[in-house]
Amino acid sequence: MILLSQPPESLGLQACTIVPSLLNECSPGGHRLLQSPYRNVHFDSMHLQQSAAQEMICDHSLSSGWYRFLLFDRPAEMPTKCVEMNHCGTQAPIWLSLRDSETLPSPGEIKQLTACATWQFLFSTTKDCCLFQIPVSVRNCGQFYVYLLQPTQGCMGYCAEAISDAKLHTCGPEEIEIGGDCVGQLSASFPPPPPGRPEVVVELIESRLFCRCAFDVSPTNSSVGFLIAWSRLSSQEIKEELKQETTVQAFSLLELDGINLRLGDRIFCSASIFFLEKPHIQSLAIESQEFFAGIKLQPELSTISEDGKEYQLRIESTIPIVCSEFSELDQECKISLKLKTVDQDSLWNIHRCT
Template sequence: RSTSFDSLELQRVASQHLVCDHSLPPAWYRLMLGQQPVEMPTRCVEMNRCGTQAPVWLSLKSESLPAPGESKRLTGCATWQVLGGTRDCCLFRIPVAVRNCGSFFVYLLQPTPGCMGYCAEGEPWCCNVHLGDLVSQASLPLSLAVHPVITAELLQGRAHLKCSYSPRSPEPPVRFRVLWSRLSSPGHREQIHQETTPELFAHLEMDGANLRLGDTVFCTVTAFRRGSPEQQSLPEDSKGFYAGIKFLPESLEIAEDGKEHVLTVLSTVPIACPGQDDSCKVTLQLSTEDLGKSFTY
């Protein structure tokens, strides 16, 4: 499985020995070279390497490998040649969970969709690399799926976001680590709050400073057993929640003699009224453009 192993000669003289993980039992594995642990490569691997034709490597993109004691869901990519002879480093995608056990990584591997092989790299490359024995369940993440979802609600007259999550099966006593983040730029998030709670929900106030209108917010939930924080579930992300005012549709082209159009203004968060009366309202400024000229109403 070494990235330095050229599979072309193997295909020519003993193709039956090509690495083919389509029948690999789904389980946690670690990659071993003799008695030394090695890792899946995190860069594109050329075709006909790793003892197979379509090598599978670990794509990080803007992600990073988990820190010691942590786990992450990442993507395995299989390299293959498409029409015209162009190489596609990620023609096939396979979910791979990775846990950092301190001195080595373990990988939750799935059967591949065809004759492909998971790659490994490490030093020195003296021998073939094999998938290690199944890892002891005692050291693995909890098998909880929490499915976090963000909604908005009023609490004591103030707008809050609520992150709710529900484990697939109760395994008490369990606690939850909730990490709130917002989109700071396309593809990048910044952390704004973290807490640990035994509850199946967590709140975050729209305070106008850490969290304000126009933010796209995420909550990431990790479950762990009380007294055993090192044994935790894989962190799960909610879908991004846009906290602000939406226009439906987002844009309109209107002719002076055309038909009537309906523009819906929707707030995804509740509007808090500071006073006691019911005349709470939000004033909006509407701008239009006409052949390079802009008008504000």
């Protein structure tokens, strides 16, 4: 076991000297916020390791200072029970360890406590809930706690769990706690409200095209996650599922890479909401309208005759036209469309300003 042998002062905490008379660390300007939803104790970090490793929480670069936890704009606090590995958006989650004689501070009080990081060595069958120890000062500000935190020794992350705004009240005999709120046993099994209808749009990210599925979410008293599914219509008008994603963000991205998605595809996405504490309780899945990725001709059906009259057709692209870096040599960026007639083929060039 590795322990931090230095006193708090040597780590930049100065815990013994930060005791102002007006508790300025409780004021809005006296602390900073840690509000990534990935810090939730119920969030499985394996989702990030498989799809978005760059978003993993790693607090070795955290600045020393007072912090308050929020989850979806609701008060949160550090958990006081061992957290399993690969939770809280990190591999080694950090929780607040209370010994038998220790308690959290009363309103207005400050206490010096110890945080622990959970770890399990490769090929080991047991985990160590407190392999690393970190000194943490905790101030009870009445409606919330603030924590005097320091950077971690490695890639670890401080955890958070939601609490009720009323703070530290016990639930009645017919109630259970979900996300820090006391909820009746019957209502606890109700699914969350479904999301707003998703919308598919295309955006350009670093010269790559992505479809974005985004939707609105109604506020809830519990922490929620989202199940997002992508599909497209086959040539037989059958929906083919392309991808499913579980996330705590109200959107999903899928690249138009010519493999998963191609020009000319008719694309859909659907979204449902579930409670992080009870992921099996899900809302109805709401599906987007069809999105066509490609070039449209308006009107879609038109007959043009060589009768000397003028005909107007509008050509519209639903996706940005990405110009290759080599097109700069030609001083133009264009795509070509072939207009077939009865007697001859003529070539149209559609130019895009660069």
